[in-house]
Amino acid sequence: MNRLFYGILYLISLLPLRILYVFSDVLYVALNYLIGYRRKVIYNNLKNSFPEKSEKEIKKIQKQFYKNFADYMVETLKCFSITQEELDKRHTYSNLEALHECKKEGKDIILMAGHIFNWEWFVGLAQNLPELKTVAIYHKIRNEFWNDHINAIRGKFGTLPLDMKNTARYMLGTKSNGNHAYLFVADQSPKKSAIHHSINFLNQETPVFIGFDKIAIKRDMAVVFCKTVKIKRGYYHTTFERITPDGKQFEPLEVVDKFFEKLEKTIIENPDNWLWSHKRWKWKKGIDY
Secondary structure: OHHHHHHHHHHHHOOOHHHHHHHHHHHHHHHHHHHOOOHHHHHHHHHHHOOOOOHHHHHHHHHHHHHHHHHHHHHHHHOOOOOHHHHHHHEEEEOOHHHHHHHHOOOOEEEEEOOEOOHHHHHHOHHHOOOOEEEEEEOOOOOHHHHHHHHHHHHOOOEEEEEHHHHHHHHHOOOOOOOEEEEEEOOOOOOHHHOOOEEEEOOEEEEOOOHHHHHHHHOOOEEEEEEEEEEEOOEEEEEEEEEOOOOOOOOOOHHHHHHHHHHHHHHHHOHHHEOOOOOOOOOOOOOOO
């Protein structure tokens, strides 16, 4: 059954994006008006993050989020068959000089990104970087068939998918010489048992992951923020912004705090382009941790 379903999805992905966006329009209507997909979660997240905005403004952002989310779903489907050539037209990059600078310094890079649409189009990233090996950190899917096939999609342009559980061992066992770039999409909520740090993010006390911070300090790595914006439907642009320490080297948690500062600014600039349907604030300080 999995193979049949995969085959059907692959065939659909062969359709031009202009046709797939027709499916997206239908999906938007279903998600927003018929199903009301996580409507309460999205609304509460927006309301709590932007208490200064009016009800009309919140509703407008929510509506545009559903449109972007529907586009994200068909664009992710397109990853099944998209070519590097098409990706390079639709997802462009700037300030690659920052990455060349890190390479000259002999420092491996941690690329920090958030769940800004469409993060899945980072699958074509490796061919654009000066580093020889690009590694994308992911959370393993329980279904082995889909886990293997999705990782095959993520890795078909030269990126190595790496299970989050194996990340620290892999990075600590790999020579740091300026030839590696590690992509973390690291703005999700950690498990309750894994909460060790929280910050004020989008006007709310927010528990955050910190593992990448420890690795960056231990291995004296460079850290670069991936600021992605949606130019128009089907076109994205990512600017690389180096995160530098206030002193000679990063202090504990400095990388974490600076990453979320940059991510917050990016979200505020384009609030409908972030994954608001995630239950980001399900853990409450003083109650759950």
